[in-house]
Amino acid sequence: DVKVTQSSRYLVKRTGEKVFLECVQDMDHENMFWYRQDPGLGLRLIYFSYDVKMKEKGDIPEGYSVSREKKERFSLILESASTNQTSMYLCASSFSHTQYFGPGTRLTVL
């Protein structure tokens, strides 16, 4: 089975802190994605990567950056966390037609 893991299920940070969310997949997938999910807004794509060191902006990249130094790992970085970044963050990797999602990280910024 494909496994996508995320570093934390729950995270609480303070405004202004730098936050790292880590995602690891074990199936050698080229494509990886970061989404955030908010009530009433569905899943929105933040960034995606189609190869090591390659990244592209999604629909809502402002306030975020990403890093993909190794194929299996895709990191989401909040340079200076703000309260409006409180959300559920979901990582996914894909092969062909199917995206496999991790369990999500619920981030609260105080």
Place this chain on the structure above:
Amino acid sequence: DAKTTQPPSMDCAEGRAANLPCNHSTISGNEYVYWYRQIHSQGPQYIIHGLKNNETNEMASLIITEDRKSSTLILPHATLRDTAVYYCIVRVALSGSARQLTFGSGTQLTVLP
């Protein structure tokens, strides 16, 4: 992107078939229809996808109308564990082989004992 429309909620009796409809009247000829579901507090889970023909796998069946303007996901024998939000999605192409999935509000399916 082709927009999808789904009913906000549906109920189904345990053991019966659950039929979840989706309208996608503006779908283009090379766009696939995908179904995912999300059980509370978990990441979305892939169920099935199709282009023109009906598809079946171990989880569900997908029926696409001949004009491709709508589709139905069928869970043949619903169980309580199938209670989830079900998303019907039309795929948008991104760079390389990446494919963005645009999730709408989906249908909350509740399987009743």
